[in-house]
Amino acid sequence: MRSSWLHRRDRRGVWFVAPFLLGFLLFMVVPLGYAVYTSLYTYKIIGGTSFTGASNYTQTLESWTFWSGVVRVVVFGAIQIPVMLAIAFFFACVFDLGVAKYGTFFRTVFFIPFAVPAVVGAVMWSFLLEPQFGPFTRLANALGFANTDFFGPTLLLPVIIVIVIWEWTGYNMMILYTALKSVPRDMVEAAIIDGAPLWRIILRIKLPMVRPAIVMLIFLNTVGALQLFTEPQILESFQQGAVSLNYTPSYYIWNTAIAADQTNLAAAMAVILAVIIVGVSAVSLLARGGGSRRATAKGASLSRAVNRDFSRGGRPPVPRCGPAARATRKADPMARTDVASGPRPRSCPPAIPVHTRRRELA
Amino acid sequence: MNAAGTRTGRRRSAFALSGIAALAAVTGLAACTSGSGASSSAPAAAGSPGASASASPSASVTVEAGANCSGSSAVKITFWAWVPGLGRAVTAFNQTHPGICVTQEDVGAGDPEYVAITNALKAGSGAPDVAEVEYDELPSFIITKSVDNLVPYGANAYKSDFVPWAWSEVSQGPAVYAIPGDAGPMAFYYNSALLAKYHITPPATWAQFAADAATLHSDDPSAYLTNFAAVDLQWIMSLMAQDNAWPFTYTGGSTVTINWTGAKQMAFAQYWQNMLSAHELNSTTDVSSAAFADMDKGIDASWLSSAWGPSYFLPDAKSSLGDWRATALPQWTAGGDVAANWGGSAYPVFAKSQHPQQAAEFAEWLNATTASWNITKTAPSLLFPTYVPLLNDPAYKDLNNPLSGTSDPNVAFTGAASNISADEWPPFMTEALNEASTVFAGVSNGTQTLQKAFTSFQSVLVSYAKAQGFTVNT
Numbered sequence: 050m051r052s053s054w055l056h057r058r059d060r061r062g063v064w065f066v067a068p069f070l071l072g073f074l075l076f077m078v079v080p081l082g083y084a085v086y087t088s089l090y091t092y093k094i095i096g097g098t099s100f101t102g103a104s105n106y107t108q109t110l111e112s113w114t115f116w117s118g119v120v121r122v123v124v125f126g127a128i129q130i131p132v133m134l135a136i137a138f139f140f141a142c143v144f145d146l147g148v149a150k151y152g153t154f155f156r157t158v159f160f161i162p163f164a165v166p167a168v169v170g171a172v173m174w175s176f177l178l179e180p181q182f183g184p185f186t187r188l189a190n191a192l193g194f195a196n197t198d199f200f201g202p203t204l205l206l207p208v209i210i211v212i213v214i215w216e217w218t219g220y221n222m223m224i225l226y227t228a229l230k231s232v233p234r235d236m237v238e239a240a241i242i243d244g245a246p247l248w249r250i251i252l253r254i255k256l257p258m259v260r261p262a263i264v265m266l267i268f269l270n271t272v273g274a275l276q277l278f279t280e281p282q283i284l285e286s287f288q289q290g291a292v293s294l295n296y297t298p299s300y301y302i303w304n305t306a307i308a309a310d311q312t313n314l315a316a317a318m319a320v321i322l323a324v325i326i327v328g329v330s331a332v333s334l335l336a337r338g339g340g341s342r343r344a345t346a347k348g349a350s351l352s353r354a355v356n357r358d359f360s361r362g363g364r365p366p367v368p369r370c371g372p373a374a375r376a377t378r379k380a381d382p383m384a385r386t387d388v389a390s391g392p393r394p395r396s397c398p399p400a401i402p403v404h405t406r407r408r409e410l411a
Numbered sequence: 412m413n414a415a416g417t418r419t420g421r422r423r424s425a426f427a428l429s430g431i432a433a434l435a436a437v438t439g440l441a442a443c444t445s446g447s448g449a450s451s452s453a454p455a456a457a458g459s460p461g462a463s464a465s466a467s468p469s470a471s472v473t474v475e476a477g478a479n480c481s482g483s484s485a486v487k488i489t490f491w492a493w494v495p496g497l498g499r500a501v502t503a504f505n506q507t508h509p510g511i512c513v514t515q516e517d518v519g520a521g522d523p524e525y526v527a528i529t530n531a532l533k534a535g536s537g538a539p540d541v542a543e544v545e546y547d548e549l550p551s552f553i554i555t556k557s558v559d560n561l562v563p564y565g566a567n568a569y570k571s572d573f574v575p576w577a578w579s580e581v582s583q584g585p586a587v588y589a590i591p592g593d594a595g596p597m598a599f600y601y602n603s604a605l606l607a608k609y610h611i612t613p614p615a616t617w618a619q620f621a622a623d624a625a626t627l628h629s630d631d632p633s634a635y636l637t638n639f640a641a642v643d644l645q646w647i648m649s650l651m652a653q654d655n656a657w658p659f660t661y662t663g664g665s666t667v668t669i670n671w672t673g674a675k676q677m678a679f680a681q682y683w684q685n686m687l688s689a690h691e692l693n694s695t696t697d698v699s700s701a702a703f704a705d706m707d708k709g710i711d712a713s714w715l716s717s718a719w720g721p722s723y724f725l726p727d728a729k730s731s732l733g734d735w736r737a738t739a740l741p742q743w744t745a746g747g748d749v750a751a752n753w754g755g756s757a758y759p760v761f762a763k764s765q766h767p768q769q770a771a772e773f774a775e776w777l778n779a780t781t782a783s784w785n786i787t788k789t790a791p792s793l794l795f796p797t798y799v800p801l802l803n804d805p806a807y808k809d810l811n812n813p814l815s816g817t818s819d820p821n822v823a824f825t826g827a828a829s830n831i832s833a834d835e836w837p838p839f840m841t842e843a844l845n846e847a848s849t850v851f852a853g854v855s856n857g858t859q860t861l862q863k864a865f866t867s868f869q870s871v872l873v874s875y876a877k878a879q880g881f882t883v884n885t
Contacts, residue, residue, distance in 0.1 A: 094554055094838060095665040095880030181701035201856055289696045290642035290852030295844065305527055308845035309875070 079239065081323075088316035100312075105317030115318060118295040125210060125297075126274030130267060133407040135216045135219060138263070140218075141225035142251050145161075156226070167216060169282035174212045179287060200288040209280045217273075221266050228262035229255055268333035275326050278303065298322045427452035466491075472531045474642055485512040486769045491528070492543035493520040494593075496792040500783045511769045512540075521545065525841060528761070532557050538763050540770040543756045544589065546580045548773055549659065550838040553588050556761035560586040564771035569779040571799060577797035579833040581757045584661035588759055588772075593787075594719035595754035596828045597740055604734040604865075605712040613713075613738050617654075617682065619756065620741045624691040627712060637713045638705065639683060640697030641861065642855035644847035646753060650715065652749035652834055654679050654743055660884070661835045667876055668884040669837070671869040680861040687854070687861065694855045703727035715740070717753040718795040718824045738824070750830040755797070802828055839875065846871050 091101040108114050140159060144152045162170060177185050178199035188198035199208050232255055238252045256263075278299040285292035294308075295301040302322065306315035489500065490513050501515045516539070518527045520593070525548055531538035532555075544552060552558045566587040577591035601613055610626050614620040625638035627867050630697035640646055651657055656675035670676060686692045693711050695702045703724050705711045709731065714720065721735075739783055742749060757772040760767050777783050784801045787794045788810075837843065851857030852870045869885070876883045 093878070093880035179701075181695070181704060198856075238469065285848075290697075290848045290855055293849040304845060308522075309842045310529065315492065374501075 068211050068362045084316045084319055084336075087313055088311075088320055089399060090310070091313050101313075105314050106321065108314065109147070109318050109321050114295045115298065115321075118301050119322075120196070121206070122274050122277050125206060125213075125277060126271055129210045129274060130270045130384060131214055132210075132217050134225075134266060137218050137266075138256070138259075140257065141222045141229055144222075144226055144405055145229040145255070156223070162216050162218070163220040165216070167279040168283060170216050171212060171280045172210070174215070174280075175284055175287040178208060200291040205284070205291060209277070209284070212280050213277075217270070221270070224262055224266060224391055225259055228259040232258040233333035253310060262295050264333065264336055268330060271329050271333065275299075275322065275329065417789070435537040437606060443795055447868045452550045474845050485510055486766045487515045488541065488764075488766060488770050488773055489539040490515045490541045490773065491518055491524055491539040492756075492758075493517050493524065494543065494787070494792050494794065496790070497543075497787065499792075500777055500786045503786060504773060505591065508772070508776070509784075510774060520632065522841070525551075528557075530551075532761070532763065535674050535763075538761050538765040541758055541760055541768065541774050542591070544759055545754065545756050546577075546591075546834070547836040548838040549581060549757055549759065550583075550663070551587055551840060552759060552761075553583060553663065554838040557762055558588045559762050559764070559767050559771070560588060561590065561760060561774070562770055563770050564628075564760075564775075566771065569775055572584050572779045572799055574797050574799060574802070574829050576752070576831045576833040577755075577757075580836075581759075589757035590774045591797045592756045592758055592778050593827055594797045594831075595719050595795060595829060596824045597653070597715065597717050597721075597751045597753050598737040598824060600716055600720065600735055600737050600741050601713040601714060602706070602709065602711075602731055603736045604731075605709050609712070611636075611712075613736075614741045616745050617743055618739045621682065621686055622667050624686050625689065628689075628691040634709065635691065635693040635705075635711050637715060638695050638697060638702055638711050639687060640702070641694065641851045641864070643697050644844055644851065646697060646853075647713075648834070649717075649751045649753040652677055652741060652832060653675065653749050658878065659835050661837045665880065666882040666884065667870060669849075669872050669876060670885055671865040671872070672885075676865060677862055680865050684861040687857075690696070694857075696855075698723055700727060707731045717868075718828075719754065721792050737824075745849070748830050749832075750826075752828075752831045752834070755795075775856050795828070797828065837872075837876070839872075839879065842875055843872060846875075 052391045062075060089100060089102060090098050092098045104120075143149050144156055149155060165173075177183050180200055181198070182184055186197055186199060189199075198204065234253060236258075237250060240254055242281050245253075276298040276299050281292045281296045281300050292300070294304045298318065299322070302315045302318045305318060308310050438599065463610065475852075488511055492515060498515050501513050505511070505513055517543060518524050524542065525544070528538055528542060551557075562585065569590065573591050573596075577594060578587075581587055581589040581591050582714070599613060607619055609630050611623045611627060614623050616874055620636070625791055627636045647656070654675065654681045656673075658669065658671045658673075658676055659671075682699060683692075687694070693705060695705055697716075698720075702711070704727065706724065708712055714724070716724075721734065724846055739748075740751060758778055761769040761773060764770045777787075781800060784794075784798055788807065796807075847868065850871060851861075851864045854864050856862050873883050873885060
C-alpha cells in the first residue's frame with residue numbers, strides 16, 4: 050500500500066492555505082518569474098527582441114547612474130530612520146506614561162499623516178515649499194535666508210527626509226506605543242518603587258524591552274527607504290529638473306521602463322534592487338533574532354542594573370513586598386534576595402492600585 | 412484651471428501643472444470636474460493632467476457619440492485626444508457621416524497617452540484607431556510600424572491644403588503617416604510698457620536681444636528681459652531650429668545623426684550661456700505659475716513663446732494685461748524672416764485598426780476641412796492651424812487675443828507659420844525629453860554651462876541610440 054504523502058489532517062490544512070497560495074503564486078511568484086525572464090532579453094528599436102542573457106545585469110552592475118541612486122537612498126535611510134524612530138519613541142513614551150492630557154486624541158492626530166495618501170502628502174509639502182509662492186520659502190526669506198530653494202540640489206534630500214518623517218512618524222509611534230504597552234507593568238512598578246528616575250526607566254527598561262519592535266521598524270523602514278519613489282516623483286512634477294532620473298533606484302527603474310521604454314533593462318534593475326532588499330531583510334531578520342534574544346537577556350538583568358545603581362549608598366534595597374519583589378523574582382530568579390521565593394510574606398501591605406502610582410510618577 | 416498640456420509639444424509642463432490638478436481633485440475642489448467629466452469633453456483639460464500625475468489612465472473622458480451612432484451598422488472608430496473641446500468636432504463628424512461612429516477618449520495629455528498606446532500595442536488590443544500624436548513623437552510610432560501609411564486612403568489629395576513643413580513632418584519618402592493638425596509658431600511676446608520704460612524697442616536681431624538683456628538688467632537688477640527655461644528641451648530645440656542649429660538628422664530607417672556639439676550648436680549654447688553667466692536672464696520653469704507671475708509682475712519683460720502661449724498665460728495675466736504685444740522672433744541675420752515652431756500635433760491611424768479606411772476618413776475630415784477648423788479654432792480648443800485655407804482667411808488673420816495686442820493681430824503667426832523649416836525628429840524623443848530634464852537641470856541652477864549640458868546630452872543620446880541598434884553619425 051502506497052503511503053500518502055500527506056496525512057489526512059494535513060490535506061485539510063491545504064484548503065486553508067490554498068487561497069493564500071493561489072494569490073501568492075499569481076501575484077508574487079509569476080510576476081517575479083516573468084521579471085527575471087524579461088530581464089534576460091533585450092528589445093531594440095532596430096532589431097527587435099533577442100536573448101541577451103546576463104547583459105542587462107552586467108550593464109546595471111556597471112552603471113554608476115544606478116548605484117548613485119542606491120547610495121542616495123542609503124544616505125537617506127541612514128539619516129531619516131534614526132531621526133524618525135527617535136521622535137516616534139519619544140512620543141510613544143509620552144503617551145505610554147500617560148503624562149499627556151487627551152492622549153487618545155493626540156495619538157490620532159499624530160497618526161493622521163500616515164492616513165493621508167503619500168501622494169497627497171507630497172503634493173501638500175510641495176505647495177508649502179514651492180520656490181516662488183510657498184509659505185515656507187517666504188518664511189525662510191523673511192528670516193534672512195535669501196534665495197532659499199527647497200527644491201534646489203542642496204536642500205532636496207533634506208526636504209524629502211522631512212516629508213517622509215512627517216508621513217511615517219505616527220505609524221512608527223503607534224507600533225512602539227503598542228510595544229511599550231506590552232512591557233510588563235510590574236517591572237516598571239518595581240523600578241518606580243525603587244525610586245528610579247523616569248529617564249532611567251525609559252532607557253534601561255522600556256527601550257530594551259521594545260528592542261524587537263525597533264529592529265522590526267528599522268527593517269521595515271530600510272526596505273521603504275530603498276523603495277523611495279512617490280516623494281521624488283511628485284516633487285519633480287512641481288519643479289521640472291529638480292529630481293534627476295536616477296534619484297532613487299525605484300524612480301530610475303520607473304523612468305527606464307516607462308519613459309525610455311527599456312522594460313528589459315528595467316526588469317534587470319528591479320531584480321537587482323529586489324536582491325539588495327532581500328539581503329537587507331536577511332541581515333535584519335538575523336539581527337532581530339539575535340536582538341530579541343539579547344533583549345530578553347537584558348530584560349532579565351534589568352532589575353539587577355537598577356538595584357545596582359541604588360546599592361552604591363550601601364545595602365541593596367531589595368524589595369521584600371509588592372510587585373517589585375514579584376518582578377525581581379520573576380525577571381531575575383538568580384538575583385540574591387532576602388526573601389525566599391514563594392508566596393508573598395503575610396506582612397506585606399495590600400498592593401497599591403497602579404493608577405495611583407502613575408499619578409505620583411507624573 | 413489651466414488647460415495644461417494641450418495642443419502643445421509640451422508634455423513635461425503638463426506635469427508641472429498636474430500637481431495642482433491632482434490636489435484639487437483629491438481635496439474635492441474639482442468635484443464639479445470629476446462629477447461632470449463622464450459625459451462632456453470640456454473638463455478634459457482639468458481631468459487629464461490629474462490623471463497624468465497619479466499615473467492612472469482610468470480618468471478617461473468619453474465624448475458622447477453622435478446621434479447616428481445608435482445604428483449598429485455604423486463602423487466604430489476609437490479616437491484618443493486631449494485637446495479640450497475637440498469632442499465638438501467629433502460630434503459634428505458623426506452627424507455628417509452616418510456610416511461611421513467616432514468615440515473620443517481622453518487618456519491624458521502627451522506622455523500618458525503615448526504610454527497607454529505603447530502598452531496597448533504591446534498587448535495586442537485596446538489601442539485606438541486614431542490618436543493625437545505630437546510631431547516629435549510620430550517617428551517613434553513610424554519606426555515600430557505602429558501607424559499606417561495613409562496614401563492608399565487618399566491622403567495625398569490633402570497635401571496642398573497644408574503648409575509644406577507640416578506635411579513633411581508627417582511624411583517619410585512617399586509615405587504619409589498622419590494628417591497634420593495644429594502648430595505652434597513662435598513669437599516674441601513683450602510687455603510694451605516695460606520695454607518703453609527701459610527705452611528698448613523689440614529687438615530685430617538676436618545680437619540686439621543680447622544687448623537689450625544686458626541693458627535692462629543693469630537698469631533694474633531685479634528685472635530680466637526674458638526667462639530661459641533650460642530644462643525645456645522642445646523650447647530650446649525650437650530656438651535652435653530658428654538658428655539653423657538643429658541637432659538631429661533623421662529621415663526614417665536605422666541611421667540617425669545626433670549633433671549637439673557641432674559648431675552651430677555650440678555657438679547657440681555660447682550665445683545663451685553668455686547671458687546666463689552674466690545673470691541677465693531669469694531661470695524659472697517655463698509655462699508654470701511661477702513664470703507667469705514673473706511676467707505679470709514685470710520681472711520678465713518678454714516671453715519667447717508660441718501661438719498657444721497666451722491661452723496658458725491669460726488666466727494669470729492680471730496687472731500686465733493690455734501691455735502685452737506679439738511680434739516676430741529676433742533674427743540671427745538682420746532682415747531675415749526665419750520662424751520657428753514649438754509644438755503641435757498630428758493624427759495618425761494605427762496599424763492595428765480594423766477600419767483604417769474610415770479612421771483615415773475621420774483624420775482627414777478633422778484636419779483638412781473648414782467645417783472642422785471652424786470648430787477647433789474657437790475656445791476652448793483654440794488650435795492654431797497648419798491648414799492653409801484658414802491661414803489665408805483674412806478674418807482669421809485679424810483674430811486677436813488680449814495678449815498679442817490689439818494692434819498686432821494673428822498675422823504675426825500666420826506669417827510665421829509658413830516660414831518654418833521642417834524639423835527632423837529622431838524616433839526616440841520620449842527618451843530624449845526624459846533625459847533632458849536631468850541633463851539640463853544644472854543649467855537652471857547655475858552649476859553647469861549650457862555647452863557642458865549639450866556635450867553630456869550628446870553622449871547620453873549617442874549611447875542610447877547605439878544601444879537601440881541605430882547607426883549613429885555625429
